[in-house]
Amino acid sequence: MSPVGRLALILGLGFLYAPILVLVAYSFNASALVTVWGGFSTRWYGVLLADGPLMAAALVSLRVALAAALLATILGTLAALALDHGRRFPGRGLFAGLVYAPLAMPEVITGLSLLLLFVGIGLDRGLVTLVIAHATLGLGFVAIVVGARLRGLDPALTAAAADLGAGPLRVFATITLPLIAPALVAGFLLAFTLSLDDLVIASFVSGPGATTLPMRIYSQVRLGVNPAINAASTLIVGLVTLLALTATWLTGRKARTA
Amino acid sequence: MTTTRALARLLLPTIPFLWLGAFVLLPFLIVLKISLSIPATAQPPYLPVLDWSGGIDGWGAFLEALDFANYETLATDALYRDAALSSLGLAATATAILLAIGTPIAHALARAPARWQPLLVALVIVPFWTSFLIRIYAWIAILKTEGLLNAVLLRIGLIAQPLEILNTQAAVLIGLAYAYLPFMVLPLYAVLSRLDRRLEEAAADLGASPTRVFWTVTLPLARPGLAAGALLCFVPMVGEFIIPDLLGGSDTLMLGRVLWSEFFSNRDWPLASAVAILLLGIVLTPVLFRESRRHREAAP
Numbered sequence: 001m002s003p004v005g006r007l008a009l010i011l012g013l014g015f016l017y018a019p020i021l022v023l024v025a026y027s028f029n030a031s032a033l034v035t036v037w038g039g040f041s042t043r044w045y046g047v048l049l050a051d052g053p054l055m056a057a058a059l060v061s062l063r064v065a066l067a068a069a070l071l072a073t074i075l076g077t078l079a080a081l082a083l084d085h086g087r088r089f090p091g092r093g094l095f096a097g098l099v100y101a102p103l104a105m106p107e108v109i110t111g112l113s114l115l116l117l118f119v120g121i122g123l124d125r126g127l128v129t130l131v132i133a134h135a136t137l138g139l140g141f142v143a144i145v146v147g148a149r150l151r152g153l154d155p156a157l158t159a160a161a162a163d164l165g166a167g168p169l170r171v172f173a174t175i176t177l178p179l180i181a182p183a184l185v186a187g188f189l190l191a192f193t194l195s196l197d198d199l200v201i202a203s204f205v206s207g208p209g210a211t212t213l214p215m216r217i218y219s220q221v222r223l224g225v226n227p228a229i230n231a232a233s234t235l236i237v238g239l240v241t242l243l244a245l246t247a248t249w250l251t252g253r254k255a256r257t258a
Numbered sequence: 259m260t261t262t263r264a265l266a267r268l269l270l271p272t273i274p275f276l277w278l279g280a281f282v283l284l285p286f287l288i289v290l291k292i293s294l295s296i297p298a299t300a301q302p303p304y305l306p307v308l309d310w311s312g313g314i315d316g317w318g319a320f321l322e323a324l325d326f327a328n329y330e331t332l333a334t335d336a337l338y339r340d341a342a343l344s345s346l347g348l349a350a351t352a353t354a355i356l357l358a359i360g361t362p363i364a365h366a367l368a369r370a371p372a373r374w375q376p377l378l379v380a381l382v383i384v385p386f387w388t389s390f391l392i393r394i395y396a397w398i399a400i401l402k403t404e405g406l407l408n409a410v411l412l413r414i415g416l417i418a419q420p421l422e423i424l425n426t427q428a429a430v431l432i433g434l435a436y437a438y439l440p441f442m443v444l445p446l447y448a449v450l451s452r453l454d455r456r457l458e459e460a461a462a463d464l465g466a467s468p469t470r471v472f473w474t475v476t477l478p479l480a481r482p483g484l485a486a487g488a489l490l491c492f493v494p495m496v497g498e499f500i501i502p503d504l505l506g507g508s509d510t511l512m513l514g515r516v517l518w519s520e521f522f523s524n525r526d527w528p529l530a531s532a533v534a535i536l537l538l539g540i541v542l543t544p545v546l547f548r549e550s551r552r553h554r555e556a557a558p
Binding site: 001002004005006008009011012013015016017019020022023026033034035075076078079081082083089091092094095098099101102104105106107108109112113114116117120132133136139190193196197199200203204214217218221222224225229233236237240241243244245247248 | 270271273274275277278279280281282283284285286288289292359362363365366367369370371378380381382383384385387388389390391392393395396397398399400402404405406409436439440443468493494496497498499500504514517518521522527530531534537538541545
């Protein structure tokens with residue numbers, strides 16, 4: 001690699017990671033001021049654990065993310081199977097558009113439109129509306145990940161099973177499902193992190209009593225830098241990075257086995 | 259046997275189709291409808307409401323009551339025009355910045371030793387999955403007047419007075435470039451890593467300098483990646499809310515933020531819906547333009 005290329009990579013990755021590292025470092029700073037290093041301390045983690053509303057919001061976020069990711073994985077897999085191998089059915093173009101639309105649409109539009117629907121049908125805003133919104137968002141990501149894996153499958157495998165007399169359900173359960181399992185797990189993890197991370201859509205569709213972690217963090221950081229939030233951020237970044245690395249690893253394996 | 263398969267084929271899309279119809283298509287139609295309503299101090303806060311019990315007459319009355327006043331407000335009130343122009347301007351500037359910094363990074367990634375590439379690509383992807391809100395929040399501590407950047411610059415004597423960066427458009431541009439860098443680098447990398455290296459070698463053999471090879475051979479061949487990256491960044495940036503809200507201060511107007519404040523602060527749902535339709539039109543234009551060009555290029 002040329003020296004210029006090496007410099008570009010170092011600067012680029014530095015730009016991507018420096019803010020996160022600064023945040024992590026400050027979470028261990030005994031001083032509350034960003035420009036003063038007061039020595040290593042875990043006091044902000046203590047402050048964080050004693051912060052009742054923040055802990056409650058974290059619990060809401062985890063519950064919503066778990067339910068939304070499960071739903072997104074089931075629906076997204078069904079969508080990917082429906083779209084696989086150019087399968088034809090009435091409204092295919094519209095269907096594909098609807099699957100991927102929430103990925104490209106600005107979040108404020110998704111949030112506003114879902115809220116207007118929930119108000120229109122008289123559904124109380126809270127955990128249920130949060131789960132529906134996040135499942136709809138995650139569905140598209142799952143469909144992409146699972147769809148890529150399905151395209152890499154050898155169609156001879158399912159054809160052979162069918163020739164040997166297995167019904168479509170049996171072919172799916174014994175051949176297709178085990179082969180796409182890593183993509184299902186990766187899709188689930190991505191939908192989970194998306195839900196855990198979302199502020200904008202949640203702000204629209206959530207109601208009193210269902211404040212998610214990003215909503216709580218947002219209301220705090222609007223008031224300025226807050227060391228306890230730095231500690232919370234460090235924990236979230238650690239968790240999400242772990243999930244993202246696992247998902248990347250699982251999708252990366254596909255490329256080699258397919 | 260064949261009938262069960264045909265049945266499965268028909269049923270498979272039904273469940274996700276119903277879900278998407280209910281939670282993507284229907285909400286969009288409701289936004290469209292409410293954008294043509296007038297605000298009211300009622301619950302829900304808008305008129306007209308379609309009354310299903312009215313039958314055909316109800317539909318007639320509903321259609322007559324549709325109102326374009328919200329779009330007139332958008333077209334005539336300077337606030338919304340400025341917000342639209344400022345969204346487009348900031349997104350275009352940030353896209354240009356991203357093209358400038360993303361291209362060398364993607365190029366270096368594609369030319370890195372093969373065994374390092376998966377790790378380096380993962381390093382670019384991971385921040386994309388790591389809490390958007392938190393990564394933007396991290397910049398507040400760096401950019402604020404008594405923040406880290408100013409402290410460093412003052413210490414090394416590059417500036418005598420702290421710079422006012424936070425709550426300006428410069429901070430918004432830094433935030434946009436930071437948050438969307440992976441969206442630019444990854445599609446560019448995908449194209450550059452598959453590029454036929456022999457073309458570059460041929461140019462070099464014929465005496466072209468590395469810079470000349472890059473500008474006359476590599477970059478033109480990377481055009482699909484440049485276009486994909488620019489589109490992937492530009493579209494969501496136009497509707498961005500968190501970055502202008504946390505880094506831009508009260509003076510930075512962007513459509514996503516205007517929609518948010520019309521909805522949450524002014525509680526004007528019809529106007530917020532009209533802003534949503536305007537925003538959707540703006541983000542769909544480049545997407546449709548690209549699709550139609552692809553169709554034309556695909557046709558002989």
